[in-house]
């Protein structure tokens with residue numbers, strides 16, 4: 001038995017030695033050359049800034065999420081995963097007093113090359129960047145195009161100054177994005193120098209007597225436990241202990257090897273450091289030294305585009321969503337125009353509406369507490385959810401409900417009180433207004449005339465009292481509408497009429 005075990009061990013060991021790139025685990029795509037380049041491009045100005053700046057003041061970092069898909073618009077990450085990611089990012093950086101806020105809306109790119117091969121699409125990604133934000137591209141693959149010892153989960157590109165992260169990292173709620181944002185703010189790996197040549201007892205010995213990292217970049221010092229060279233070795237931060245890239249060979253948040261440095265001090269890495277390669281820790285953290293370095297980078301002249309006096313809405317949202325309509329389980333008469341309505345939630349400035357059913361996923365962000373769904377199919381059961389959030393706080397839970405669509409269409413819906421609706425001119429070409437004419441069959445009737453985009457986003461609303469007879473309502477279109485098909489809705493207490501019109 002012992003002989004068989006030895007044979008097996010030696011076989012697996014030699015496999016490991018000769019084919020380290022087959023390690024079945026994920027890694028970061030930022031090699032030591034990239035970290036050097038990042039320091040050269042974005043780190044130099046840090047030296048001019050005092051490291052003793054006020055650590056207690058909160059800094060606000062604008063982020064732009066770029067949600068990529070293939071040319072057919074398929075494969076994009078679901079929006080709940082993006083909110084979960086923003087929640088994780090702000091949780092991970094809370095102790096550093098760095099708050100990330102959404103700069104405008106999510107960007108959508110349906111470009112297969114960007115989605116599948118961002119590493120060979122640098123110019124394309126750069127062309128899509130928001131110049132005043134930390135840009136995060138969520139993609140299918142995150143291979144930066146340079147050699148790595150495993151599947152690349154994400155990377156920071158110093159050439160383009162943006163971050164790429166695989167959508168699976170968002171789905172799995174990992175710390176990958178927090179790690180890459182650490183690189184963005186000029187943090188090195190805690191095991192800097194060992195990226196392409198991780199610790200291996202057979203090469204480095206139980207006691208590591210090398211003074212520089214073998215097979216790493218020339219001249220990178222092997223960091224010692226007694227901190228005597230911590231200012232110059234590895235990440236050059238003294239409160240992160242030595243790490244000889246131990247994390248890459250374990251698929252856990254623990255370190256069980258017995259390794260000594262050349263002073264015979266036992267090497268104990270910080271396994272739950274954000275910039276290590278250990279995985280599956282309950283929480284990862286940045287040290288004070290790392291926080292200082294990141295905040296200095298944020299305050300450097302090379303990062304002036306991120307700084308402003310803007311203070312985002314960031315209230316913690318605690319209230320549950322209360323759905324008004326449709327009542328859960330409702331059977332609706334129509335399928336192509338369904339008003340989803342819920343009560344305002346304190347602290348929320350946006351809501352994520354997600355609808356799932358008939359094998360489809362629909363995700364929308366709305367700034368008001370209602371949404372008009374127009375893309376659904378006939379006679380299908382849908383589950384939908386609404387989740388409140390704001391520019392910063394994205395950790396609130398969603399409220400779920402269901403409905404079943406019917407066979408009818410809103411355009412055939414007639415109501416007794418309003419007849420003979422006409423929209424003219426239709427299509428709208430050069431003029432910047434549109435007329436709505438209808439007959440009211442009631443003494444006095446409050447009517448809301450509303451414009452929406454074809455995907456249900458609110459554009460315009462006016463509620464007035466109309467008297468019996470023919471009425472004409474003129475709506476200015478300047479600054480309101482873009483070319484395309486739009487919805488006009490006439491809403492009364494006893495029913496709604498929906499018509500479409502086109503702007504050329």
Ligand SMILES: [Zn+2]
Nearest residue numbers: 028029030189
């Ligand atoms: Zn990394």
